[in-house]
Amino acid sequence: MTLTLALPSKGRIQAETIAWFAGHGVEIARTGDARQYAARAEGAAGLEIVMLPAGEIPGALAEGRVDMGVTGEDLIRERVPGWADRISIARQLGFGHADLVVAVPAFWIDVERMADLDAVAEAFRARHGHGLRIATKYHNLTRAFFQAKGVADYRLIDSQGATEAGPMNQSCEAIADITSSGETLRANHLKLVEDGLILQSHAVLCLSKTAEIGAQSRETIDRILGGDATPSG
């Protein structure tokens, strides 16, 4: 009986995840050289570690290719539409804090709230011939948020990196991006929209609802979680 755990393949989230498991009786040690993305676990029988990029872990959980995984809540919600049917969040791990926020040029002193952004979007289209361009890599979360806030006349522009620089380069007017501090925003002459917090994200330990997890593996999971009840599903 094996139980597979997907671990982020690099970065601070990996180190913090390993530390979290150590605190819960499971020692994870990387094997081979740093570029081999291999590791083994001690302290939980049958537990196998799979290293995956954090962004691929939601899909692996949703499809049941792994039983457990640690990744950012933002990635679960963004990458797996209808995620709650296929993945359960077993634990907020208390690290990996990141806010997904809407930010506009600080120079736009007439924009304080999302409703202002909507008013600006309409006038902007009349003047410039297109709606506001919002750069993001979180298309689903951003679209749902703008819809809920009743913002029209915008379009999403895909941005997979250095998103904050977009408004300065005139490739977009505003952004929806992860920020763990306001530093990068300020450095790029941007400010938060007051009610523009899309999601407060944390690292989460997730269980796949589509994987077949046997009774023995369930016990292992319960033990790791500290004897608390395993969430249903």
Added chain:
Amino acid sequence: MTPVRQGADHAAIETALAAIAATFAEAGYAPVTTGHLFEAETLIDLYGEDIRARAFLFPGIGGPGGSDEMCLRPDFTVPVVRAHSARGWDRAARYAYQGPVFRRQDPGSTRPTEYLQAGIENLGDPDAAVADAEVLALIRRALEAAGAGPIEISTGDLGIAFALLDALPMPPRRCHQLRRHFWRPARFHELVEEAVAGPSAPGATRARLIAAATGPEPDRAVAVLAEAAGQPIGLREVDEITARARALAEAAGEPPMPAEHAELIETALSIKGPAGNALARLRALTDAAGVDITPALDRFEARLEALDQAGLDAARMPFDAAFGRNLEYYEGFVFEVTARDGSGARPDLPPLAGGGRYDAMTQRLGAARPIPAVGGMIRPEALLAASGERP
């Protein structure tokens, strides 16, 4: 996924499509075909970003990154109207089309991602009541020709709500905002509530901005404030901020919306029932409130008469004043046809047909002024499922 049809299933769908096509052709609707693919830009510009979640999109080849995104057609109306416009707007035309459309669905949804539509578009007919009735009557005739069982036709008229917003005395800016968000009912409701509450006192930053925009040398004064807040970046310029600040100043001085106006709007939008009764109630409601939307209600009445003449029992047809608010391009008459069995509607099936009036969209597609436009489409697969031809 493409449904595979063979044998009797194949014959059934071909027979239904042929019967529908023959009915449309007899009525003088010229068959047109359109491509399956078109530029996503047009579509997203027209329907807004929300359509992107429902359309199949992918990068085109050979253009700069993303700007030539392509889209599998999610319906026929836009491609047919664009094809019409290519030869000029100022002529009446009747078109009929058939083919598959493509919609992304939520995971776990049993709705099809690819399904057939067989429909018509009636463009440029100045008699809106007659054209509306013609389209609905023809859709019903085609459904019968294709072997539909018992049906129910539901109707609405978004023109009534727009007429009400125009007729109620309110600042133009507010009327514009309400019209703009009519298709987003939650936001619309919020705007009505805000209007009733009246402007709240601006915060310190906003008060400074309004003072700058309404004082001497507004552009310079706003520029000073804006540049103190951040380096000017992006396409949006200082005078755009000034213009918006002036609009904020105007809004701050606007009188609250009387609570009875808000109630009138919400009450009018909640009217449901047989169309004849709904018309009478709307007349009584607006008369009592002293608000004149006679032209819109006369159009409604003229349509009921035209539908009667076309052989439909219009006065008893179900009417819902809020029906169609989730479909941004409709702004007048809307209808939907559902299958019925002995016990009532069949919620397990998608609507068999639907359509409506979309004059304003023609302007967004390039017409110099709104062109009269009304259309309707049948979903032959739903029709066959309802009449038991397919399990």
